[in-house]
Amino acid sequence: MWIVIGxxxxxxxxxxxxxxTAGRLDRLHHRVDTAYASLNEQLLRRSAIALEVAMSGxxxxxxxxxxxxAAIRAQENEGDPxxxxxxxSDLTKALAATIGTRDEVAVxxxxxxxxxxxxxxxxxxxxxxxxxxFYNDAVxxxxxxxxxxxxxxxxxxxxxxxxxxxxxxxxxPEGFEGR
Amino acid sequence: MRVxxxxxxxxxxxxxxxxxxxxxxxxxxxxxxxxxVLTPCEDESDLEPFVVSAGRPIPVPYxxxxxxxxxxxxxxxxxxxxxxxxxxxxxxxxxxASPSLSVLACWVCDGPLVATWHSSSERSRAMTAFYYLLQxxxxxxxxxxxxxxxxxxxxxxxVGGDAVLIPNGVTCKQFEVGEPFEGYPRPGKTILFxxxxxxxxxxxxxxxxxxxxxxxxxxxxxxLIAGPGDIDGVRASLAPEIADHVEFLGLIxxxxxxxxxxxxxxxxAPNTGGESFGIVLLESMAAxxxxxxxxxxxxxxxxxxxxxxxxxxNENSNELAAxxxxxxxxxxxxxxxxxxxxxxSREFDxxxxxxxxxxxxxxxxQPGVKVEADFSGQVFGRFG
Numbered sequence: 385m386w387i388v389i390g391x392x393x394x395x396x397x398x399x400x401x402x403x404x405t406a407g408r409l410d411r412l413h414h415r416v417d418t419a420y421a422s423l424n425e426q427l428l429r430r431s432a433i434a435l436e437v438a439m440s441g442x443x444x445x446x447x448x449x450x451x452x453x454a455a456i457r458a459q460e461n462e463g464d465p466x467x468x469x470x471x472x473s474d475l476t477k478a479l480a481a482t483i484g485t486r487d488e489v490a491v492x493x494x495x496x497x498x499x500x501x502x503x504x505x506x507x508x509x510x511x512x513x514x515x516x517x518f519y520n521d522a523v524x525x526x527x528x529x530x531x532x533x534x535x536x537x538x539x540x541x542x543x544x545x546x547x548x549x550x551x552x553x554x555x556x557p558e559g560f561e562g563r
Numbered sequence: 564m565r566v567x568x569x570x571x572x573x574x575x576x577x578x579x580x581x582x583x584x585x586x587x588x589x590x591x592x593x594x595x596x597x598x599x600v601l602t603p604c605e606d607e608s609d610l611e612p613f614v615v616s617a618g619r620p621i622p623v624p625y626x627x628x629x630x631x632x633x634x635x636x637x638x639x640x641x642x643x644x645x646x647x648x649x650x651x652x653x654x655x656x657x658x659x660a661s662p663s664l665s666v667l668a669c670w671v672c673d674g675p676l677v678a679t680w681h682s683s684s685e686r687s688r689a690m691t692a693f694y695y696l697l698q699x700x701x702x703x704x705x706x707x708x709x710x711x712x713x714x715x716x717x718x719x720x721x722v723g724g725d726a727v728l729i730p731n732g733v734t735c736k737q738f739e740v741g742e743p744f745e746g747y748p749r750p751g752k753t754i755l756f757x758x759x760x761x762x763x764x765x766x767x768x769x770x771x772x773x774x775x776x777x778x779x780x781x782x783x784x785x786x787l788i789a790g791p792g793d794i795d796g797v798r799a800s801l802a803p804e805i806a807d808h809v810e811f812l813g814l815i816x817x818x819x820x821x822x823x824x825x826x827x828x829x830x831x832a833p834n835t836g837g838e839s840f841g842i843v844l845l846e847s848m849a850a851x852x853x854x855x856x857x858x859x860x861x862x863x864x865x866x867x868x869x870x871x872x873x874x875x876x877n878e879n880s881n882e883l884a885a886x887x888x889x890x891x892x893x894x895x896x897x898x899x900x901x902x903x904x905x906x907x908s909r910e911f912d913x914x915x916x917x918x919x920x921x922x923x924x925x926x927x928x929q930p931g932v933k934v935e936a937d938f939s940g941q942v943f944g945r946f947g
Binding site for chain 1: 698699702703705706707723724725727915919922923925926927928929
């Protein structure tokens with residue numbers, strides 16, 4: 385009799401634990417999704433403003449073309465955390481090469497229109513880097529729970545795909561630091 | 564943008580975190596955002612219009628210091644009401660890894676949540692053993708900020724994950740203009756201490772141990788001590804030869820703080836540890852008063868390892884006295900520190916700090932989503 389009661393109690397505790405872990409995992413997946421949505425938006429905004437800078441006539445024709453090409457390629461791979469890393473990193477490099485130094489940024493900021501574009505680009509660059517950091521943070525927290533034995537044995541994650549970090553170069557070019 | 568900020572400590576008492584939040588709130592409002600601050604509050608009269616009281620704080624010993632915090636069901640209910648009424652786009656909590664209003668807010672909120680880590684405290688034993696109690700609340704935070712490299716390290720080691728580094732700001736213009744107190748500056752020289760006088764980590768005892776030597780060299784020197792605490796107890800413990808040279812100002816207003824800086828020849832910060840950033844140091848520098856501080860990592864960094872202010876070996880009263888003596892007699896060195904300190908304080912003005920914080924908000928915003936009070940997180944945090 386006592387053995388049966390003991391087993392039932394253990395099973396109840398175990399069930400509650402599983403339910404709570406499933407709830408926690410659900411929250412973490414939700415956090416990964418919202419973090420990716422905002423990273424996606426920030427990256428799209430970044431490439432859009434980079435394209436605008438390229439078309440603005442503030443850069444020489446060769447630099448404009450390099451920047452426009454990189455911006456358009458970055459826009460083509462929206463959506464996939466792994467596939468988009470390379471074109472986005474290339475956009476970062478193109479930005480650093482065309483408008484990365486303090487002098488180049490200072491020239492851009494000389495007139496009103498350029499200052500407006502420059503401020504938008506600076507915000508977009510910083511926000512994209514912040515968003516990616518937060519997204520990768522969410523992915524790491526989620527993965528840590530999904531690696532637990534119980535979570536795997538009882539398939540608490542269901543069919544949700546294994547979350548992927550975005551590994552790309554998003555270092556803000558020197559000229560935009562502190563702006 | 565509608566921003567809700569949660570302060571974990573008593574709004575009526577001065578403190579680094581409280582001041583950070585107040586200045587951030589003003590800077591955000593300057594940039595056109597709407598701000599509401601929820602905080603425990605001993606004295607509810609005379610609050611800034613954007614401050615909402617969460618009730619009286621309770622003094623509890625925590626992590627080797629006395630903290631004045633709010634927690635319990637009444638506080639939780641107030642947090643819920645504040646979140647419901649506020650319709651915030653983002654809620655920004657401060658120092659969430661302590662048993663306070665901040666962790667309650669994390670618990671109760673559902674939506675874009677940003678947290679700032681201030682201190683570089685060691686992980687308490689309770690935190691290690693019972694971390695799972697905080698886990699649900701912590702995992703809701705979608706954007707993390709650390710005010711210093713050390714605070715970031717604390718976060719990485721204790722909680723895991725990463726944070727964006729945004730240092731504290733100073734409202735420089737507030738400290739530029741101010742008259743010294745009546746009768747100051749004095750020819751016999753004046754030195755200043757600011758902070759809780761019965762909190763060992765603020766290091767008043769280090770300064771008091773150095774005082775007999777200082778008085779021996781400068782016969783007419785005066786030490787101004789501004790800060791709350793057991794004044795009578797400290798006064799009774801003073802050595803007789805220095806008692807006449809020490810003046811207690813008690814808890815002073817912000818305006819009087821500026822006047823105190825203007826009255827002093829040197830501001831002394833003998834803190835022995837636990838500081839992650841030297842906000843008061845920057846204020847003194849903005850007011851044009853040279854700083855002499857202990858060489859703990861956070862201070863050394865703000866003072867650029869001696870460029871923007873003088874340093875002495877931590878907890879070493881003899882070196883404090885010796886360094887102060889050279890400062891008080893070398894006008895050229897003081898002038899160099901005034902110039903260097905003023906320049907350094909500009910690099911931390913609030914306008915640029917607030918801009919960086921807004922970028923973090925924008926990175927976690929969800930279009931069309933407001934922060935909501937999440938009841939399930941309230942009682943059964945881990946079962947939601």
